Every structure is written in C-alpha cells, then in structure tokens.
Amino acid sequence: MGRIDEVFKKLVELYNGNGVTTMDIATELELSRANVSNDLNRLCEEGRVIKKSGKPVLYTPVKVEEVKENKSKKKEVKLNTLDEFASINKSLYSAVEQAKASILYPPNGMNMLILGETGVGKSMFVSLIHKYAIEMKRFSKNSPLIIFNCADYANNPQLLLGQLFGCKRGAYTGADTDKAGLIEKADGGILFLDEVHRLPSEGQEMLFTFMDKSIYRRLGETDIERYSKVLIICATTEKPDEVLLKTFTRRIPMYVNIPSLAERTIEERFTLINTFMKDESARLDKEIKVSMNSIKALISYDCEANIGQLKVDIQLICAKAYAEYVSGVKDEIKVNSLDLPVYIRKGLYKEIEHRQLWNKLIDINKKYCIFSNENDEVIFEGDKDETNIYELIEAKYHQLKEKGVDDNKVKEAMNIDIDNYFEKYMQKLQKNFNSTFDISQLEGFIKSDIRRVILEVINFSEDRLNRKLSEKVCYGMAVHINNSIERIKSNKKITNPQLNKIRVENNNEFNIALDILKIIERALDITMPIDEAGFLAIFLTYDNEFYKKEPKEVKVMVIAHGESTATSMVNATNKLLGSDYAIGINAPIEESPQKVLDRVKNYIVNNNIKSDILLLVDMGSLTTFAKELEAEFNIYVRVVPLVSTLHVLEATRKAMLGYELDEILQEMLKVNELYITDYEYNEEVIVKDKIKKLAILSICSTGDGGAKTIINLLENNLNYDDNVVEIIPMNLIGKENIEKRIRRLTKEYKIISIISTFDIDFDVMQLSLQDIFVGEGMSLIQKEIDIETTYIKMEETLKSHLKNVKGESILRNIKVFNETVQERLNIKINTNVLIGVTLHIACMIDRLKDGLKAEEFYLKNEFIEEHKKVFDIVKIELNKLKDKYYLGLNIEVDENEVCYVTKFLLNNY
Template identity: 55%
Template sequence: MKRIDAIYEKLKEYEKGATAIEVAEALDLSRANVSSDLNKLCEEGRVSKSSGRPVVFSVSKDQPTERFTFTIDKFSKLNESLFTAVEQAKAAVLYPPKGMNILILGDTGVGKSMFASLIHKYALETKKLQNNAPFVTFNCADYANNPQLLISQLFGTKKGAYTGADSDKQGLIEKADVGVLFLDEVHRLPPEGQEIFFTFMDKGIYRRLGETEQERRATVLIICATTENPESALLRTFTRRIPMVIKIPSLGERSVEERFNLISGFFKEESTRLEREIKVSVNSMRAFLSYDCTNNIGQLKTDIQLACAKAYADFAAGKKGEIKINSSELPIYIREGLYKETEHRQIWNKLIGFNKRYCIFNKNNEGILFQEDNSEDTIYDMIAMRVHELKAKGVKENDFEREIGRDIEDYFAKYIYNVSKRTDISSLENIISPEIISVIKHIMTFSEERLKRVLSQKVYFGLAAHLANAIERVNRSKKIINPQLNRIRSDHSEEFSVALECLNIIERTLDITMPIDEAGFIALFLVYDEKESIKYEEEVKVVVIAHGSNTATSMAEVANKLLGINHVIGINAPLEEKPQQVLQRLKVVIRENNIASDMMILVDMGSLTTFGEELEKEFSIKTRTIPLVSTLHVLEAARKSMLGCSLEQVYKETLNVNSLIEQNISQTQDLNNFEDKMAIITVCTTGEGSARTIKELLEKNLRYDSNLLEIIPFNLVSRESINSRIKAISREKNILCIVSSFDINKQIKHFGLHEIISGAAIEEIQQLIDVEATYMKMGDTLKNQLKAIDGAEVFKDIKTFITEIEEKLNIKMDREVLIGTTLHIGCMIERLKKGDSVIGFQGKEEYIKANPQLYKAVKRACNELNEKYDIYILSDEICYIMSYFKMGNQNSY
C-alpha cells in the first residue's frame, strides 16, 4: 500500500491518537515523512490534530466527501481561452425550465462537435438530463442537395409519403427526445428546413413528412454549429430562436499552454487506444507545438494519430522495441515547427524544462510535464543538477567533492550579493507567511547573541526566502541533501553550532522536522555575511567578434532573444577591414558603455584571438578568449554570465560546449547499446595467441549478442597482474567465467581448457550467457509488464536493492532465481503503488524469527524503495522477498 495509507491504517490502531514520533517508530519510517503525510491527511479531513504540545493526531470521525468536478470545468482549466464559452454553455444548460438552444460558431476543425458533446455530458452530470438521455448528431451537409430527404431524416416519414416510403420511419428529433440534437454545418439546412424548425423550437411539436393531422411532441435541447456568419447564412427568424451564441476560437488564437494540453491529451488518447506507452521526443513535441496547422485542432489530432500509427507499425514490425516518435521521422511540414518556436521559448521551458528528452504518455498518468516556474533555482535544484552533470561526466570522487563544494560556495556568494541588490525589504512579508517571518526574527536575534555580531539585512532577507523554500520542500516530502555537511561542520564549527540551535527553534515553533543537512545551509548564510570581500561587482560581459558583415551581430541577437536579455555585444569584422580597425571599434564600445567588468571574448579565428591582451593593458580588466565560436558557445557564455558566474566559470562552462556536442553525438550513436555488458576471459600461459584460439573456438560454438558479450583473451604475465586486470574489467562488465588451465579467481566460475576443446563445457557456458542476457533485458520486460511505474527505472532500483542485500550478507544470488526475484519485486511495487491488497505470508512471525539477519537486511533495503515510490512494504511482502534470497543462495544467514 502507499506510505500515506499505511500511516493512516496504523493511526486507526490508536484509540486516543498518537504523535508523529510514535507512528514513525511503529512503522520504522522517518519522522519527517510521517509528519508530512499526517498533515496531508489533516488537510484532506481524514485526520485531526490537537492544538497543544506534543501534537496528537487521530482519525476523524466525520470523513469528508470528495468534491465532484464537472468534466467541462476540467476542460476549462486546460483551455483558458474557452472559459467564457464554457460559462455560456453552463448557463444555457441550466436555464429554466428546459435549457436554452445553442449556436456554436467557429472555423473548420476547432472542436465544435467535441464542445457539443461536453455540453451534453454537463447536462447529464448536473441531472438536467436523465442518465440515458441521448446525444444525436446530424450533419446537414450530407443532405443539403435533397431538402425532402433531409427533412425526412430530421422529422421522420409517414408510410406512403413518397415513392419508396413503405413504412413509418422515426426521425432524429424523435430519437433525441429528452436529450440533445446536434446539427453540424447548420448553414447547409435549406430555408424550408429552417422554417419547419421554427414551430418545433417554439412549441416542441412537429409532424413526420407526409403527416397532416397528427402532431407529435418532443423535448430536445438543440445545439447547432456553423463555420459561416450566421447573419448571412441563416434566416433571421431561425437565429432569433437561438439566443445563446458561443464562439470557439481557432487553434491560432489559443495560448501555447492550451495547444500543449491538446497535444498531450491526443497522445494520451492514442496510448489508451493502443494500450501501450508512447514516448515522444521533446523536439517532436516542440514541432507539434509550433508548426502551421491550417485546419485547426482536427488536423492536429489527425497528424498526431498518423505519427502514432507509423511508430506503432515500426514497433509491430520489430524495427523498434517500443512505440517511440522522433522528430526526424515526422513529415517536413511538421518539422518546420522546430524553426518557428523561438518566440515560445520561455513558455516552453516552463512546460517541459531544459533537460528533458522524452514525454511519456500512458493511460495511468496525465502525460503533461508541467514544472514550477521559479525565477531562481534553489540551492537544492542547483545541487541536484550539478550532481547529475558531474556523474554523467564520470568525475572522480575527490574531484566530485571539490566541484560540489566550490559550486555551493559560489552559490552563497552570489546569493548574498543578489540579496544586497533588493532594497525593498518591507515587501518580504507580502510573499512569505507571518509564521516564517516570526521564526526568522527569532533566529536572527539568537544568532546575533551567540555570534556576538550584528547580522545584515541580507541575511534576514536571504534566510527568509531560503527557509520558506526548505519548509515547503519538507512538507512535500522532498529530500534535502547537503553533500558538504561534514566540511561545513569542521570548517565553520561556530556557525554550524548556532545553525543547529536555529533548527531546533524552527522545529519547536513550526512543529516540523528539519534534516540536519539544512543546518549546513543556514551556517553558510552566517558565514558569508562576514565575507564582505566575496562580491560580484558586475556580471561578466560577453562579446562576440567574427568575420563577415553581420555574423557576430546575428549570433548576439539570437542569444539575446532566446534568453530574453540584452547582454551580448556583437562586433562584426568585415573581410576588407583591418583587425586593428575592428579593435578600435571594440574599444569605442567599451568606453561609450563604461564597461569595467571582466570580459568573455568569443571569436571565430585569426588575429582576433589577441584582442584580449590589448584590452587588459588599456582598460585594466580581465579577459578570456575562446576561438572557433558557434551560437551554442554564445548562448552558454551569456547564460552563465547572466547567472552571476565568475569569468573563470564562464570560460570553463563555455569550453564544455565542445565536449557536450561530442557527447550528444556519441549518445545518439550508442542509443541501442546496453548499460551493462558481459565478459568471458580466456587465459593461456603459452602466450596471448593461444588465448585467442580459445576465444575463436568459443565464438564459433556459442550463440550470443556481441553488443552484450565480449570474449577477452589474456596472456598470463604473473598472478598479481592477471588479478588486477580482472578486477579492472569487473568494474565495467559482469565476468561470467574464466577459461584457464588453473584457477585464478575463486569467486568467478572457472572452466579448464580441455573442457572447452572437448566441448563438455559449451552447453553450461551457453546457459550462463542465456540467463545473464535475460536478466540484462529485464528492464525491457518490466517496461512492457508494468503500467503504473517506469519499468526501466525500477529495474535499476531493484538491482541496487539486491546488491545492497548481497553485500550486507556476503552472498551471491543464483542468476536464474534473480530473474524471478526481480520480476516479483517490480510487480510488488506496482501493486503497492496502485493500492492493491497484500496476500498474507503464512507463518510470518516464525519465519522472521528463524531468519533475523536476512529479515533485517531486506527491511533496511526496502526503505529506499519506500521513499522513492511513496509506498510502504509490509512485513508479509518482506517475507516473500526473503524466500527468494533463501532459494537463490545455499549459505546460511
């Protein structure tokens, strides 16, 4: 079950209520998470809490009923431009006594039919219509050239009314009785048809074609739709009887957010129809967001369906392992949208962000990747981003620590400096709650007394904004991690001690549990208030100089527009102009703009690279120069400068663009490669040639995918060197076995040379390969098997989970059992995520007592899965997992 549900169920066991600590200890969860979930339950009305100290939580006696949201209101939230249209439609449906007829105006493909069906659904949900009330659709254009047939379709036909009318026939009005009749393209209804409608709309009576005496009655809400101007296309006597006119805007009149929501909705519909997950590249989403869609929403939906159909065809034919849409596969007219969306860049970054590669749609998620639009990254965001970047680059542990430490210091130096530029401190209380302001004042007074110095307004402002963010993060159960906690504790012991007391003040006052990592951040606010020498006087100026009449200014213009700034200076260097003249023009720009800051110079080639030295001599400023400039370099330099980075940081990060380009190319080429690989090592004492002979023999007799397995021949130099080489390979590959005339490593499966030559071991090695290959592809298996969670991601977490237990107990799971274990755990996580019930483990208590060490190891490893997937793995589930480990390992625990 989900963690919050497990907490709620546990709370039910306490008749007089319980504190967050009591519940946390009972479930072996962190107090912070339990407290956060209990407060969420309070907001939902399922739990109440006492006003005294300690806070006691108890299950509410009166459970709130969930407020129903009408479908049309959900639609309105995602389509703000249709808010007025939705309100008009609701008013028409609710108008007494039986509603008001509606005319919908809009271009072809804007969604008039869909909007009419929403109106019908709203009438059902509000009980203005009965649950079985029909929704009948009729396109007047189908019979526009045959008025008699059109009228018979609408009103019905009496037997003998015309040749061929051999029986009475029910009309659409009769079928739509007590429901809705939707007349699409109503302007194609001939004048005589409109006139017949007058009587029905006025009095609710009509006659079938051919009837003269009998009058029939029906109660029908009429919804008409037209692409034409109703004043010229419809009779005035007809439009006068339809008082509610609703205009649906075209796709071009909608906001970017609305178009994004439409695209996401269409992809989700196709995912539901195919009953499979659809992955859409970010560039494909950008193209759909911005291409010229002349036929409105109808064309947009059709284009998306065609893209999905093509991707599904590739999947069904085995060309792809999943349904994936990439921009390179889209028609040219859609791909052109990639070059037209620069004006949407800021909104796009709000919807998706910079670092996403695919949008994933399935029937179990919303399929919309909204992100909060924070104007400033928090320290937590910065750390998470840098950790991801550094790990991706393969930075070593020592360098990793140093890089993160420098980034944190730079962040606080810049943060304190930026705070000093905000003069309107009084406005703080307008954006931060009074409770937090009160706590900040308290800890400011306490810190000044302990440190025996006066803290500046910069700390007051900075701490308030920072802690508001930290408290919100804790309440959302998001982790707060400070990788430099130990260094801060040792380097700034006095400030850290004060920060710990500040945490206690926050916890007591706001009844919230703050992690000790947060003390490290608070300490740095106190530290950097002292460091007046650490300031950024002015942002680094970025100058682009390139040969050509408008090359540099074009790159500068692109960067400024994309980033929404006016920060990059472009200096063109026409081929007929001497470099010295270009340098003189640059100096004039510096003097006229009173530039005294450090300068990042980006040039294309030649003597332009020497300009920096001249400027340093004359203006006493620091410069850095990078040749072979591209627009990507300009963008990165401007972005880092805009963030307040130092000249050295701007220089290094801009240089990294080259490696980023190479990395992207490499990633594109290796997209189909697996992260893990297997290896078989062949060793021979007589030289590497013999080992290669054994390798060729294995290659001839074994079936395997060369992308997954490599056979590596070794020449035995000494026992120590061979072991070190094996150890190095094992860091990158899973060594299945070693073929050698003698044992080299007791922990790795060994086969003798004679077993290979005779063929005796081939079948066993083949089985090792097959089992390991199956396990390595478990990510794909889980991806197809699981719907509520990401199969590939959960496979990585399960591998970490199993490795942790193996290392803790010094065991190695049998590979065949490992496959079953992995599948079981993946399905278990999905079941708990969906809130499904758990089957009890028979003899649970005795089983746990008999295997205490194994139970403790599995339970501890489960904590990471609980945290990440917001679930709570009960002891019954732990016992099932234990049984797999017992089955897959013969050692005792």
C-alpha cells in the same frame, strides 16, 4: 522526516497566496519533478493540499485546523466542467460564458448555433455543454445527447427528415414500419445537429416550428401531434445568413463562435498536444518521448483542418514510432523531427514571433518531452542530471574525442570536470543535510535492499579508514551508489577517465573502493565495473577537501569581425530575453587586434566590471584575449570560438540564471548538439570479439548424476556472476572422446577448472572430489574466478582509456606478464594488486607509444638496491612486453616505470 513531508514543508514556505508550482518545489529541494508531482498528488488525496487546475497547475497548503474540517467534508469544491475547460483554453472563455448562459437561461435554456471551421472541436464542445447541464442539474443524469450530421443524408431530403422527425409506415418508398425520430429520442436532453446548413428548407421550417412549440409530427402523420422537450444545438462552418432561412435563425438567439487552431494561443495548442499524446500513451500502454524540435513543429505548423487534423496527425506519428519500437529499430517509443511528415516539419521554419513564443514555453536546453498517461504533468528531459557524474563524463569525453582533441588535453578537461562535479556535489549536500547521517531519511527514493548495502558499505569504509565519514560524504555516497546501480541495471556504461590517476594518488582509498564493489556485487548479485571504484575513492578522500565558494556574476561579451556582426547577435539575444545583459563589441576587418583589445579593456574599465567574463568570439587573434584580460584585471576569462546567435542566447540565459563561469563554458559545448538530437544516423556496426564465458567442468564416470551433485555444492559455496561463469556437468559415458568434447567447448567457453576422479589430458587446473570436499579446491576455484572475472571487467575499462593500443590485446599480454612474474617470484598476486598492476602497465605502454616518460620515482636508487631481485625480474619481463608493441630500440621501459610496477608487487606481500 520523509520526502513527502519535506515537499509539504517547502510548499508552506513558498506559498504567498497565489499558489506554488511543482517546478518551484522541485527546484528548491533539488528533487525530480516527477517525484514532487507524485507527492503533491498524494497530499491532495490526504486533504493537506488543494490543487487548482490550469497551466501551470498551482498547489495551496491547507492549514492543520482546516485539514480536520476537510476530512469531515466529502470533497473539496471542484470547478465545473466548462470553467475547468476555460482555465486551460483562454481563447474560448467567451464561448464558455455564452454556453453557460444558454444552459442556465429559464425555463428550459436557449437554443444555440455554434460557428467554426471544420475540426475546431465543435462536437467536443457540445459534449462538455451536456456534461455541464447535468452538473448544474438542468438535465437528469441519464439525459440523452444525440449527435446527427445533416450532411450524411443531404442527397436524400426525405430520409433526412425521417431521421429527424421519425416517419409513419408508407410515408415514402422504403418506410416499411413506424419509426421514431431523433427529436423523440432526444427528449429531456440535447439534439446536436452538425452541418445544419445541409438541412433543406422544408426541414428548417419543420424544425423552427418545433423550437417554437415543442410540438412535431412524424413524416406521413396528419392527425397526431407529438411533444418533446429538447434543447437544440446546431453547428455550421458556413455564414448563417447565406445558408440558413431567416425564419430559422431568428429562433436561435445565441451564436457561439469557436476560434480556429491558428487563432488560439501557443499554450492552448501545447495543452492539446499534451492531451492527444497522453491518449496515445494510454492506448499503447507506454510512455512516448517526443523531441523538442518535434514539439515546436507541432505547435507551429499550418494545421488547416484544425484540432481534428492535429489529433489524427499525432495518432499517425505515434503509430509510426510504435512500429519502429515493436520491430526493434528503436528501444523506446521516440519521435524525432525527421520522423514527421514534411508539412509538419515546416513548422520549425516559422517567423520570429514563433521563436519568441517557443523560448517562453520551452527551455532550449531540454531535448525531449515525455508523455505518460500515469503522470498529470509533462516531464521534460534533456539537462544532464547534475547529480549524475556518469552522464556528464560520458558526454564530455566523447565530445572531445570526436573533435580530435589531444589525449592529454582530454584528460586535463576530464580532471577539471570531475573535480568541479564533486566540489559542487558536496556543496549541494552541505545545504541539504545538516543532521547526523540517518539511512532512514533516504526511504522513499532508495530501495530497502540498496539502503542496507549502503549502510554496510559506510560501516566497512569507516572501519578500514579508521575514522568516521562526515554526514555529507555518507549522503553523497548513498545517492551516488544508488545512481550507479540504477545505471548498471539499465545496461548503461560507466567510464572514469581519471581512474589511473585516482588509483596512483589515492591508493589506499582505491583498494578500499575495490572491496566495496565486491560487497555490492555479493549483496545485489550484479557486476560492478572497476571504473566505479575511482568515483567511490574520491568520496573516501573528499572529507578534508571541501571548499565553500560564492558564485560570481558572469558577463557575456561577444567580439566578432565585421561592422555589426557582434552587436547584431547581441541585439537579437537581448530582444528575445527581454534584457540588455549581453555585450557586443564589433571588430572591423581593417582594425588591428591590438586596437580591438584596447577597446575591450576600456569598456571593462569604464563600466567597472569586476566579475568573470565569458568571451564569445568568431575566429583568429580574438581567441587569445583571455590571458591578457585575466592578467590585467585579476578576473577569470574563458573563450568560446566560432560564436553563433544560439551560443550567445544560451550563454546569456545561463548567466542571467546565476550559473558560474565554467558551468556556462560546459553548457556551450552542448549547444551544437541541441538541434541535432533528431538526426539519428545509422552508425557503422562494429563486430567485437566475443568475450568467452568462464566454465567449470564437473565430470562423472557413471553418468551425470554425480556431476550434478558437485554442481549443487559449487553453486552453494562459490561467489560468481551467472553471466560470467557457468558450471557444466559432463560424463565419461559415450562414444565421443572426452578430450574432444572439452576442446569443442573451448570455442565458446574459457575453461578454468576441471573436477574429476580421473586425470584428463587438458592443460587446466584439475581438482579431485577430495580437493572439493575437504581440501582447498573450493578456495582455489574462487581465486581463479575472481582473477578471470577481474580481467573480463578490465577489458571494457581499458578499451575506453587507451589511445594507442587495443585494450583486449594488451590485456592478454599483461596477463602473461602477471603469470610469469608470479611464477618467477613464487607469489600469488591478490585481486586488488592485480588490478593496479594491470592498469599501470597498460597506461605505461600507451604513454611510451606517445614518447612520454614516467615521473621520477622517489629515492629510486635506494629502492632498486633494497629490492634488487624483484626489480631485475620485473625489468626483464617489462622489456619483453615492450618488444611486443614494437616501441623501437630508442624507447626503453626506464627504471622509474620498473620501480612503480615493483612497488605494486611488493604491496602484495
């Protein structure tokens, strides 16, 4: 069953007679809102689903027997223009009904006067009326809509009347020819007179005569009466009784009032923002990302010139964002609140009623609205994708590091996060997939070339593990690999803080994962970071570690110093959320912490609380309550210090939605950054050492023709990344010394091999043509490429994992260690073992800098005795490496560390 069929099936299940929203289905199926929206639109085109416009858009399934009926009909019944407009502009319902009545009134409709402030959309409303009249067949398809602003000619009454009624040649100075007026041109349609109060009394009298009899004369004519069938719609920003003749207003029975922007609902204003943003997206042919703070400001600022000003303001904001995108200041068209003019940004500081409306409209955990002309619905972005471990780890890791949290505590937190992620991920997969793994079920959201690679990876894994992977692990790996590939293609970093731990604890699975990376790289021509092997290894080991846990209710309890500090925050939260979920316990300054704790315990007992508790506290000894409460009541308790109303609001909302305790705790870490999204500081630019590209030189003695032949052979037989390795042709012909030219290349490249018929005075692997064509030259070059590529990849990995030493410098020294040990032991370390050894030694040096020692090696003495020769060589070289980092005489690379490295090298045999 494809995704579109799953969406239709879920729509049928959820339908209760009122219609189902896109978000309802996306939440149930745990799919992206954009994908579900696309599927529903396709179902509408197929006649299987009916779409009802409005906010939110509702979808209704069509019964199977009705589908055939629908196909025989041309189209489903659509709302007319004015009804559709009223469905998303509730405050204009009365105006719409009046307009409809005026158009349908026999025999020719009623003239209208539209009242409203400047910029409320009077002209737009008239264009909708005209369209409606055509739909209802009151006017022909080609009927005119003539728009005339009386203010344009207010200082020249004769010219104004000439524009309206036309003129005879010589009627006034400058009237050189007979000219038809707008009333004549509007015959059979609508004449819209904006700012009609600027029409002089003489003109009003001529106009009401026309409205009475449909007869008029051009200026200067006395003997000719002309006839025109026109519906007159006028508009004014003034009070009609004060600016228009009574005889004129009596001819207009229908007054239609258009409310100002301030009088309209927040939903309507958001709809207008959505419309204007999509217009700009279409104009720029790019999606526009707008921060939630910017949306709130646009919703609430004082827009004195109404919709017209809102539209212009949005155009100017988008123009500024586009200029920053084009000039390279930003990598996308993004609007943050600091980009807004001050008068718009003031909308963020509105009173409490605005904040309550914001909470109804916008989830505070979202950070951006994405507007695109290609999507009917607005996409909200901000919550980290729960199926994307990379975003979760990266955000959490940098948060903790920036806060100066101890490195060991960072790793501990990372371990908990990664374990929780996989546990939750597998639970989700258990719910979604119950049948045998079928790669075709992933069609529609994973591309065919990636699906083929995933199938190869799963078959390879099962072969190496000598067991079948469960369905949930197969689906989990498939989605995960697809996410990682998309992330790499978007040039986003992948970091796994647990990498070394996973490698040590799951060595076999980690080695298989490293080979999986090679499969993906070969098939898709991309470079996979070593960190990704850590995530894949967890999938390969996860089959027997899947748990089922029932989510528990979480109580949110606020404890803060002061007479009413806690209860004030709780009352504000409960009022905003319309509940009494949060609990507040005040801690007066003069009351001892023990008494406060006793009151908390009494509250738990008296209210029979058995659920987990999230304590939100301000400071001091209140942060220590968790362990005592856990011990006494046998429940889980977590503490968040430095509480604010925003913390309470978000924690309570998540608890009410059924989030688990640790999930809410993680969300609390995000709260502080929710409202600083807009503040994009210019970070200090750090110039990094350029990683040199690898080069293979093909040297020909008679010109570069022979060299290019060798290049073609190498390109067809070697597996490498063009971004990492380059094959360069050279010739011996020329004045400049060949060695000098090669040395010049070393400024930009790291040369790993030279292929030539002559010996070159340069210390690098040199191969003859015979080595390439019939010898082992090709495999030797491939091994060198694999090793050097691995080192390049590991440099980035080590930079993000080490605290006390620089990744690039330690990598160079470990590389010397590896080469020396291989030479002394007369071995060649394979790539997977090389990765393990390098990671282990780097982490070892980092630990030694902190004064930490390795765990005791199992049967250490027996192991040393059995492998004495290798052990002694490794020990000598490790101590040389240790000396380079000035660890001091009192810090030794102990025998346990030497044993671990020795074991890695022995795995190579």
